Amino acid sequence: MARTIETVAEELRAPSPAAILRKRVFGHYGLVFGIAVLAVIVLIALLAPLLAGHDPYAQDLVARMKPPFWMEGSDPEHLLGTDHLGRDYLARLLYGARISLSIGLFAALISGLIGTAMGVAAGYFGGRVDLVVTFLINVRLAMPVVLVALAVVAILGGSLQVVVCVLGLLLWDRFAVVMRSSVLQVRDLEYVNAAKAIGCSTRRIILLEIMPNVVNNLIVVVTLEMAHAILLEAALSFLGLGVQPPTPSWGLMISEGKQMMLFEPWLIAIPGVALFVLVLAINLLGDGLRDVTAPENRG
Amino acid sequence: MSDKTTPPVLELANVTKTYQVKQGLFSAPRPLHALGGVSLRIHKKDVLGLVGESGCGKSTLAKVLLGLEVPTSGKVLVDGKEITPRERKLQARRIQPIFQDPYSSLNPRKSIEDIIALPLVAHRIGDAASRAGSVRRMLDLVGLPQRVLKGYPNQLSGGQRQRVAIARALVMNPEIVICDEPTSALDVSVQSQILNLLGDLREELGLTYLFISHNLAVVEHLATRVAVMYLGRVVEEAPAAELFAGPRHPYTQALLESVLTPDPNLSVPDTHLGASYPNPIAPPPGCHFHPRCAQVRDICKTTPPPHVAGPQGHVDCHLHAAPAR
Amino acid sequence: MTTEPILKVENLTIDVPMAQGTLHAVRGIDFELRRGETLCIVGESGSGKSLTSLALMGLLPKKMRCKAAGLDFSGIDLQRQTPKAMRALRGDRMAMIFQEPMTSLNPAYTIGDQLMEALLLHRPVSKAEARARAIELLGKVGITAAESRLGQYPHQLSGGLRQRVMIAMALMCEPELIIADEPTTALDVTIQAQILRLLADLQREMNMAMILVTHDLGVVARIADKVVVMYAGEVVENGSAREIFENPRHPYTRGLLRCIPVPGKTKPGEHLGSIPGIVPSLIGKVEGCAFRSRCEVAEDACSSPVPVRRPGTDHAYRCIHDIPEGASA
Numbered sequence: 001m002a003r004t005i006e007t008v009a010e011e012l013r014a015p016s017p018a019a020i021l022r023k024r025v026f027g028h029y030g031l032v033f034g035i036a037v038l039a040v041i042v043l044i045a046l047l048a049p050l051l052a053g054h055d056p057y058a059q060d061l062v063a064r065m066k067p068p069f070w071m072e073g074s075d076p077e078h079l080l081g082t083d084h085l086g087r088d089y090l091a092r093l094l095y096g097a098r099i100s101l102s103i104g105l106f107a108a109l110i111s112g113l114i115g116t117a118m119g120v121a122a123g124y125f126g127g128r129v130d131l132v133v134t135f136l137i138n139v140r141l142a143m144p145v146v147l148v149a150l151a152v153v154a155i156l157g158g159s160l161q162v163v164v165c166v167l168g169l170l171l172w173d174r175f176a177v178v179m180r181s182s183v184l185q186v187r188d189l190e191y192v193n194a195a196k197a198i199g200c201s202t203r204r205i206i207l208l209e210i211m212p213n214v215v216n217n218l219i220v221v222v223t224l225e226m227a228h229a230i231l232l233e234a235a236l237s238f239l240g241l242g243v244q245p246p247t248p249s250w251g252l253m254i255s256e257g258k259q260m261m262l263f264e265p266w267l268i269a270i271p272g273v274a275l276f277v278l279v280l281a282i283n284l285l286g287d288g289l290r291d292v293t294a295p296e297n298r299g
Numbered sequence: 300m301s302d303k304t305t306p307p308v309l310e311l312a313n314v315t316k317t318y319q320v321k322q323g324l325f326s327a328p329r330p331l332h333a334l335g336g337v338s339l340r341i342h343k344k345d346v347l348g349l350v351g352e353s354g355c356g357k358s359t360l361a362k363v364l365l366g367l368e369v370p371t372s373g374k375v376l377v378d379g380k381e382i383t384p385r386e387r388k389l390q391a392r393r394i395q396p397i398f399q400d401p402y403s404s405l406n407p408r409k410s411i412e413d414i415i416a417l418p419l420v421a422h423r424i425g426d427a428a429s430r431a432g433s434v435r436r437m438l439d440l441v442g443l444p445q446r447v448l449k450g451y452p453n454q455l456s457g458g459q460r461q462r463v464a465i466a467r468a469l470v471m472n473p474e475i476v477i478c479d480e481p482t483s484a485l486d487v488s489v490q491s492q493i494l495n496l497l498g499d500l501r502e503e504l505g506l507t508y509l510f511i512s513h514n515l516a517v518v519e520h521l522a523t524r525v526a527v528m529y530l531g532r533v534v535e536e537a538p539a540a541e542l543f544a545g546p547r548h549p550y551t552q553a554l555l556e557s558v559l560t561p562d563p564n565l566s567v568p569d570t571h572l573g574a575s576y577p578n579p580i581a582p583p584p585g586c587h588f589h590p591r592c593a594q595v596r597d598i599c600k601t602t603p604p605p606h607v608a609g610p611q612g613h614v615d616c617h618l619h620a621a622p623a624r
Numbered sequence: 625m626t627t628e629p630i631l632k633v634e635n636l637t638i639d640v641p642m643a644q645g646t647l648h649a650v651r652g653i654d655f656e657l658r659r660g661e662t663l664c665i666v667g668e669s670g671s672g673k674s675l676t677s678l679a680l681m682g683l684l685p686k687k688m689r690c691k692a693a694g695l696d697f698s699g700i701d702l703q704r705q706t707p708k709a710m711r712a713l714r715g716d717r718m719a720m721i722f723q724e725p726m727t728s729l730n731p732a733y734t735i736g737d738q739l740m741e742a743l744l745l746h747r748p749v750s751k752a753e754a755r756a757r758a759i760e761l762l763g764k765v766g767i768t769a770a771e772s773r774l775g776q777y778p779h780q781l782s783g784g785l786r787q788r789v790m791i792a793m794a795l796m797c798e799p800e801l802i803i804a805d806e807p808t809t810a811l812d813v814t815i816q817a818q819i820l821r822l823l824a825d826l827q828r829e830m831n832m833a834m835i836l837v838t839h840d841l842g843v844v845a846r847i848a849d850k851v852v853v854m855y856a857g858e859v860v861e862n863g864s865a866r867e868i869f870e871n872p873r874h875p876y877t878r879g880l881l882r883c884i885p886v887p888g889k890t891k892p893g894e895h896l897g898s899i900p901g902i903v904p905s906l907i908g909k910v911e912g913c914a915f916r917s918r919c920e921v922a923e924d925a926c927s928s929p930v931p932v933r934r935p936g937t938d939h940a941y942r943c944i945h946d947i948p949e950g951a952s953a
Binding site for chain 2 (some may be wrong): 636812813820840862865866882885888899902913
């Protein structure tokens, strides 16, 4: 056929999007580092019962305040020492990773669902829906997160579930803002019009035509909000209104260690460093994902 | 080809589309008549070229036909049956679009196979195997090699992407294809390939095109009938050969004069279109074209032009009104 | 005209460093231009025509590397100029008109401010003089009620009017050279004809040299004195407009001319000519004729250096074949 004439001498010119993505991911050191550290922490959290060797709740008032291994007088039984109740600090740290990760994960999940639904609806439908969502976002932004969280936890009592729900219901604003603006950008592109003209349902257009093209922005916000939630939980626990003792939470460990801060600084240094590394890893991951999925946005 | 005895495959009866435009924070919205009563008939295997300047309503017309916009009043009929906005899915089966920009009209996250199969999936036609077969047939039809199936839009050139868009439009066996500036984003050498392809496909599949373009040379080449739009109205409609040989409306004449044929012995023509395109929110009274018209008369400034029907088409102009003096 | 050329470009190359290697976007092009002449650079996307015009204005992005054996503008070596000296030249002795008038005018300032600034920057004139000149030029580019337009903002004007303002702005200092990059591509055909006519008239009246970059062969035929046909970063054919359109030699030029429907010449509905294939990648080493992968008369020898053939004093093309006049390629 004469009309294949254009394509005779041609090959597929560029690698597929998946291949480009793979190449970019492994070329981005921050991202690779973030993924690796986060993977290690997740693994530790999952395997905590096998790695810890001690019950994080078991008190041993004889072996109180043992220093960690690099200091004099350390006990090889307790590598990172013990706290003021004689609980193994390593075990508490490992189990604490579970708390931090699940808080981050579930709070980001709940707020992500709420915020994405609102943002996509506002961006796609516009008009009144957009007005309502924008109003709700403004209301939410006018609320001081920490104070509201403190008040709610003070009324309902602190527990893991309450903290997750409160954070989930408070942190959706960024999802809504980002999703709304990215859907607005994609909504009027011709392939969306093409799908409408083909006769696709609204659900199909949103889920299969629009979402795949905005989901990269979502991933970045997820990581940001995870880190945000983890830090807020630590702050709430530190103030005594988050996860309640004796649950091993990193924020609670810092709080419990603060009385002895001047004499035994490692008591707060160890969970503090753990918190720092976790949040850093998540932020590196988010940053890297943004660079990798939308390189055209880089300076 | 425009046999008057058979019913038109697509008919627009006095279609209007009015937008409410807000100009300031406190002023009341004012109506913008994007389409001010458009009536058109397209017969099977015809190519209706729709020409006019930007803002004349040709893109709004395409959107109405594709079901992307709901007309404010008037009817759209396919094969003599009225299509209501509720029947968008039905309309979609018979009228398919090819858009201008092949870079934004294909979803970058989908493989070529998924893009072409989308209409079949959306209308739940056939199973996976029969869809795959249809997609392969389409690739052959538009002259793309089978190996692009698993590829993505970013791997293709502009011309290849437009072929994919054509394949997607044809996979449902539509009767009517709306081509909205299908070649204006392409390079000259690729443009001719796509035009040739569109011409061949019309012959092979008996397609009917609504061909929207600002390139009059292309319209003259492909169209069998031409409709000229100005400010939301069709001011002249005629068989292509007749219109290009003897344009009747002064606006059509000016449009044809502004075509730059590659002839080094000629200089740039003077179109005599003095004033610029009017603001559609505040259209001039009488004939909308009168401020730019070189042959303007007094009556044009006050009275809307008559609809002068001829044997083959019509022209809305005082100059061609039956002599009544 | 036997005057000295106002612009001489010799062996201009532009390299763009990319992740996959160096992209040789423009590879050794030459042309010259005299006052009162219009030169059209024609080519498809990726031919390097826009980069060439940016290079002349010294507006290439920093990471691109531009070299030339000679880049001479009325006795000034453009390659040796400091950024400050180039700024002084731009807008004064050489001016540019871009494709998209909306993005090239600053939406925050009035038309009058922007027009007057163009003059105040380069000339020791008073504000009142600048204003008078702005009104004079707006009138010249066919804008009615010029005085009242001075206070308007770009968004209040239609696309055609904005492009007229752009032209007026380019002409404020009476430049010797004006470079227009696809000045009418974003406009309607009717407005396109008006703008081109205006450009041609003003160019003749002010005795400027003009470079018009475009892909539209119709525009080229009507307005050019000289034509440069670019393909994949090279000049494949150049000559007077008459020679190029009535007696094209290079297979690419001939192919292009067959691709466009010409009322009266091509029969409606008949197949148009086409050029198979796509533009080759210019990354890495490029040898021989870049058009050979799409050429109907290509042979093995096309991958070796290609000679320049001169069928006339004002006509040259780059092909291994000596293509006779009028024969179909």
